[in-house]
Amino acid sequence: xxxxxxxxxxxxENVTIKIPMTLEGIKAIKTLSSEHIKTNCxxxxxxxxxxxxxxxGATFVSPFIGRLDDAGQDGMALVAEILDIFDNYGCGTHVxxxxxxxxxxxxxxxxxxxxxxxxxxxIMKKMFKHPLTDKGIDAxxxxxxxxx
Numbered sequence: 001x002x003x004x005x006x007x008x009x010x011x012x013e014n015v016t017i018k019i020p021m022t023l024e025g026i027k028a029i030k031t032l033s034s035e036h037i038k039t040n041c042x043x044x045x046x047x048x049x050x051x052x053x054x055x056x057g058a059t060f061v062s063p064f065i066g067r068l069d070d071a072g073q074d075g076m077a078l079v080a081e082i083l084d085i086f087d088n089y090g091c092g093t094h095v096x097x098x099x100x101x102x103x104x105x106x107x108x109x110x111x112x113x114x115x116x117x118x119x120x121x122x123i124m125k126k127m128f129k130h131p132l133t134d135k136g137i138d139a140x141x142x143x144x145x146x147x148x
Contacts, residue, residue, distance in 0.1 A: 001028040009037040016040050016059060021049045026056045033057025040096065047081040054086060054093035060116070066099035075099070076108045083112055103127045 005017040005028060016038040019025045029039045033056065040060040041053035045068060050061045063082060065075025082095055094115035100106060103126050109117045119127075 001025065002031050005032045005037055005039070006035070018042050019058075021045075021053065026052055029053060029056040029058050033059070042098070044082075045078070047078060047085055050082040050093075050095075051085055054089075054091040058093050060094045060096050062096040062098040062118075064099035065097055065105060066101035068099075069101060076105065076112070079109060079114055080112055083114065 001017075001019060001024065005019070008017055009015050009032070017032060018040045019028050019032075019042065021041050021043045025041065029041060032039050038059040039057070040062055041049075041056075041058040042062045042064075044050050044053065044061050044063045050063065053061045061082065063075070063078050065079060068075035068078060079095065079097055085091070086093060086095070096116040096118060097105065097109040097114045098118045100109075100117055100119050100123055103123055106117055106119055106123065106127060
């Protein structure tokens with residue numbers, strides 16, 4: 001992971017190396033971050049994992065909230081815990097809320113102060129919709145047609 005991360009980081013200054021939450025992954029994050037290579041610790045499912053990644057120097061952590069919800073846990077509670085922990089310790093690590101399942105996840109992520117959310121296109125399309133917007137547009141169109 002370290003050698004591949006070093007190689008990929010030379011592609012462009014904006015490249016971030018995605019590293020899984022494992023013991024070897026944390027070792028790779030520690031090494032790469034010491035070389036000023038940006039990393040994203042992925043497959044985070046607990047606040048302890050996020051803390052380990054942040055302490056190793058991860059640029060980002062990605063808690064997979066939808067998968068937690070699918071398993072009967074509260075994914076957004078995990079995001080709140082991570083944000084609190086990072087705030088307590090002044091971590092420079094950013095939180096990427098991943099595995100978003102519905103627009104409510106997006107709103108909750110924003111309200112909590114998460115840095116980024118990976119939003120599937122289908123969810124983003126739902127965010128544009130609201131029944132009162134549709135009703136208002138219909139009323140505007142009906143009023144316009146009366147002018148013809």
